[in-house]
Amino acid sequence: MKDGASGPDNNSVTRRSFLKMASSMGLLAGLTGALAGCDDKNPKHPGGNGWLPNQYNAAGNFPAQVRGRVPIDLDNPSIMRDNQKCVLCGQCLETCENIESVYGYYSLPIVDETICIHCGQCSMACPTEAISERDDTDKVFKALDDQNKFVLVQTAPATRVALGEEFGLPPGAWVQGQQVAALRRLGFDAVLDTNFTADLTIMEEGTELIKRIKGEVKMPLPQFTSCSPGWIKFCEYFYPDLLPNMSSCKSPQQMFGALAKTYYAKARGIDPASIVSVSIMPCTAKKFECNRPEMNDSGYKDVDYVLTTRELARMIKKNKIDFTSLPEEKYDPIMGEETGGAVIFGATGGVMEAAARAAYFLITGQEPPALFLNLTPVRGLDGVKEAAVDIPGVGTLRVAVCHGMANGRKVLDAVRTGKAPWHFVEFMTCPGGCIAGGGQPRTAVPPTDAIREQRLASLYKADASLPKRKSYENAEVAALYQNFLEHPMSELAEELLHTEYHSRANKLHPLLFKAV
Amino acid sequence: MTSKMGALVDVTRCIGCESCKVACSLYNGLKPEQMQESKTTPASENVELAVSRWTVVQSHKFEKNGEQIRRFVKRQCFHCQEPACASACFAKAMQKTPAGPVVYNENLCVGCRYCMIACPFEVLKFEWDKPFPRVLKCQMCPDRIEEGQMPACASVCPTGAITFGEREKLVEEAKKRLAEKPNFYVNHIYGLKEVGGTSWLYISDVPFGELGFRTDAPEKALPEYTWEVLKWTPAIFVGWGAILTGLYLYNKRRAAAHDEEEMYAPVDPD
Numbered sequence: 089m090k091d092g093a094s095g096p097d098n099n100s101v102t103r104r105s106f107l108k109m110a111s112s113m114g115l116l117a118g119l120t121g122a123l124a125g126c127d128d129k130n131p132k133h134p135g136g137n138g139w140l141p142n143q144y145n146a147a148g149n150f151p152a153q154v155r156g157r158v159p160i161d162l163d164n165p166s167i168m169r170d171n172q173k174c175v176l177c178g179q180c181l182e183t184c185e186n187i188e189s190v191y192g193y194y195s196l197p198i199v200d201e202t203i204c205i206h207c208g209q210c211s212m213a214c215p216t217e218a219i220s221e222r223d224d225t226d227k228v229f230k231a232l233d234d235q236n237k238f239v240l241v242q243t244a245p246a247t248r249v250a251l252g253e254e255f256g257l258p259p260g261a262w263v264q265g266q267q268v269a270a271l272r273r274l275g276f277d278a279v280l281d282t283n284f285t286a287d288l289t290i291m292e293e294g295t296e297l298i299k300r301i302k303g304e305v306k307m308p309l310p311q312f313t314s315c316s317p318g319w320i321k322f323c324e325y326f327y328p329d330l331l332p333n334m335s336s337c338k339s340p341q342q343m344f345g346a347l348a349k350t351y352y353a354k355a356r357g358i359d360p361a362s363i364v365s366v367s368i369m370p371c372t373a374k375k376f377e378c379n380r381p382e383m384n385d386s387g388y389k390d391v392d393y394v395l396t397t398r399e400l401a402r403m404i405k406k407n408k409i410d411f412t413s414l415p416e417e418k419y420d421p422i423m424g425e426e427t428g429g430a431v432i433f434g435a436t437g438g439v440m441e442a443a444a445r446a447a448y449f450l451i452t453g454q455e456p457p458a459l460f461l462n463l464t465p466v467r468g469l470d471g472v473k474e475a476a477v478d479i480p481g482v483g484t485l486r487v488a489v490c491h492g493m494a495n496g497r498k499v500l501d502a503v504r505t506g507k508a509p510w511h512f513v514e515f516m517t518c519p520g521g522c523i524a525g526g527g528q529p530r531t532a533v534p535p536t537d538a539i540r541e542q543r544l545a546s547l548y549k550a551d552a553s554l555p556k557r558k559s560y561e562n563a564e565v566a567a568l569y570q571n572f573l574e575h576p577m578s579e580l581a582e583e584l585l586h587t588e589y590h591s592r593a594n595k596l597h598p599l600l601f602k603a604v
Numbered sequence: 605m606t607s608k609m610g611a612l613v614d615v616t617r618c619i620g621c622e623s624c625k626v627a628c629s630l631y632n633g634l635k636p637e638q639m640q641e642s643k644t645t646p647a648s649e650n651v652e653l654a655v656s657r658w659t660v661v662q663s664h665k666f667e668k669n670g671e672q673i674r675r676f677v678k679r680q681c682f683h684c685q686e687p688a689c690a691s692a693c694f695a696k697a698m699q700k701t702p703a704g705p706v707v708y709n710e711n712l713c714v715g716c717r718y719c720m721i722a723c724p725f726e727v728l729k730f731e732w733d734k735p736f737p738r739v740l741k742c743q744m745c746p747d748r749i750e751e752g753q754m755p756a757c758a759s760v761c762p763t764g765a766i767t768f769g770e771r772e773k774l775v776e777e778a779k780k781r782l783a784e785k786p787n788f789y790v791n792h793i794y795g796l797k798e799v800g801g802t803s804w805l806y807i808s809d810v811p812f813g814e815l816g817f818r819t820d821a822p823e824k825a826l827p828e829y830t831w832e833v834l835k836w837t838p839a840i841f842v843g844w845g846a847i848l849t850g851l852y853l854y855n856k857r858r859a860a861a862h863d864e865e866e867m868y869a870p871v872d873p874d
Contacts, residue, residue, distance in 0.1 A: 131699075131707070131709040131711065131712075132709060132710055132711050133707045133708055133709060133710070133743050133746065134632070134708060134710060134738060134740055134743065135631070135632030135633065135634070135658070135743050135745075136631065136632060136633075136743070136745065136746070136747045136748075137632070137633045138629075138630050138631045138632050138633035138634075139630055139631065139633075140627060140630055140631045140756055140759070140760075144627070144756070144759040144760055145753060145759075146753065146759075147751065147752035147753050154762075155623070155759070155760050155761065155762045156621055156623035156760050156761060156762030156763075157621050157623050157626075157762070158621060159619045159620045159621035159622075160621075161620075171622065171625070171626055171629070174626045175630070176623055176626055176627055176630065176760050178762075181762055196616055196617045196619070196763060197615075197616035197617065197673075197675065197809065198619055198620075198674065199671070199672075199673055199674070200665065200671075200672040200673050200674040201674065202619065202620060594671075
């Protein structure tokens with residue numbers, strides 16, 4: 089339209105008509121949407137689009153299969169869990185209940201703590217690694233960076249037959265020398281051996297056993313070994329009445345810690361306050377043990393940080409050290425010598441075998457016969473093993489060995505009812521002993537006996553090949569007694585190397601038989 | 605409407621393993637907790653329900669008979685018998701199903717969040733960071749219940765702290781447990797009468813107030829309170845209209861009469 093006065097063409101869209109159209113269409117669309125929504129035949133509710141393991145998908149309430157998982161507290165010093173990875177398979181619960189007999193053996197309600205013996209076997213069974221060791225590598229890296237600190241490290245007997253598995257070596261590969269080299273390259277100021285205090289433990293524990301047998305100390309028989317911190321906490325929880333049977337010896341790790349900040353510091357002229365004591369262990373319970381209030385006898389915290397084998401492997405990988413091409417190196421002196429008796433501490437029955445060798449010598453003053461160097465009845469993976477050896481002068485020494493606390497219960501119940509014929513009983517929390525500890529490489533999940541046997545074989549092979557196979561032959565231990573402790577169970581030894589454990593019975597209501 | 609199914613939580617049987625929480629995340633496909641969070645927020649006193657946490661396990665430490673004790677409490681939507689959220693929702697997005705769960709239909713929701721204000725237990729959480737936000741809470745796994753299965757959380761509980769079943773039978777079971785150990789349990793079933801009854805019931809050996817439960821919850825269902833007022837709506841609506849109409853008519857008549865009077869009033873001779 090050229091005539092502006094006559095208004096716009098009726099056929100063209102004016103602003104007014106466009107707005108009218110848009111608003112009415114909007115109304116129409118809104119109305120349609122609302123009505124469509126109201127007529128929702130399949131209401132969509134949030135959730136329900138996920139997944140649960142098949143064992144939980146069953147009508148009814150019958151608990152046909154294993155359910156749930158183990159409780160792990162936030163302040164557990166040994167293990168932690170990642171909810172994001174958990175698939176509720178229940179393997180941790182099976183392990184805790186059937187192998188360690190912890191879960192299900194206390195009545196509910198709980199008192200004030202989550203019952204855990206820190207063995208870490210659940211972390212070995214977890215298929216998704218939702219349960220893992222509490223990672224302390226950052227703290228150790230920080231200590232290593234601190235120039236004012238003297239960081240020393242001890243390595244447990246069992247880590248040297250498992251660490252290689254983290255780097256592609258076959259199960260049971262002997263990597264003692266490479267482990268020492270790797271630790272030096274990580275920057276540790278002294279690389280020492282827990283085997284040294286394993287030998288020392290044998291001297292102390294053997295002496296204590298003889299004193300008990302001869303009646304020089306008024307403590308009951310059988311004597312229980314005290315090397316396995318998970319077992320100690322288990323005993324404190326469930327069998328507090330048998331704590332007097334527990335050897336007063338600290339574990340080799342804690343003996344080492346106490347000596348590192350006294351004897352070693354003095355020998356090397358180092359201020360004990362500047363020493364950071366790290367230990368490499370196959371064990372998660374050791375993380376709990378080093379924090380026990382009983383373990384500060386050196387005047388400082390005896391062992392500052394405990395790393396599991398897995399954490400050490402992580403540190404080595406983080407620092408890009410090519411583990412398999414490392415040369416074999418030797419431990420540093422003063423607290424670095426080992427004997428075959430110490431090496432087999434990592435195996436179930438090993439403590440017993442080493443103790444038998446030493447006891448024979450301590451009682452008779454003579455070298456033990458060949459039987460003691462190959463004490464087959466206490467070797468192998470049977471749950472409870474027994475042996476009787478003749479020692480001139482005291483007669484027959486009866487011993488028992490058990491591993492896995494479910495097996496431990498059988499022995500403990502026998503002791504409780506007075507049906508135990510033994511003088512000395514070895515308890516190991518983990519099935520197979522330390523070589524299958526809760527901090528070892530997860531080479532097979534769940535852990536298999538095949539791998540346990542390969543690691544055991546490696547330890548016994550090392551024992552057989554060593555020139556010194558009896559703990560009393562350890563020259564550095566002899567020097568320690570000569571220069572510092574005087575003799576086994578001396579006053580100073582009692583102060584540094586022995587302790588007393590206390591009942592935790594008020595922390596739970598135990599059940600003798602599993603709750604169904 | 606009273607529901608058929610419910611769940612009974614025995615606080616004394618919980619060991620704080622949080623299997624229920626994991627099962628809930630797995631089954632409902634909830635956003636997995638961040639790595640850091642999943643390690644640092646296990647059962648603790650102040651862990652709260654959230655958009656991605658429909659159930660949580662809270663831990664409480666206190667003293668009882670001079671002894672330090674610790675209790676864990678699983679928290680989630682109570683699924684009230686007469687839910688205030690459903691009553692407040694004008695879009696019918698929150699509804700109580702005949703089986704028991706109070707279910708949220710996201711297609712109907714207009715996002716007004718009245719339900720959140722109405723909920724006496726503050727379990728409803730809003731997706732503040734979403735362009736089309738939903739109001740989220742425990743749905744009590746309605747699909748699983750329909751198939752005769754337990755809700756995800758109840759199906760995984762290793763200790764039997766959560767029992768799922770018909771609410772009436774659960775009330776009987778709870779009463780039986782209270783009767784068996786009268787000196788142990790607190791003689792109270794939480795949820796039996798609170799806000800008119802809830803599908804989730806709790807029994808405990810410590811007072812519920814110490815476990816973080818509302819102790820001032822009325823026994824009457826919350827919708828009843830509003831009903832007391834709202835039931836007068838039709839009467840007021842009609843009555844007020846009638847009154848106003850009457851007044852209008854009266855005033856009109858009076859004004860007309862007044863006008864007439866004025867019109868026919870004798871004129872001042874001056």
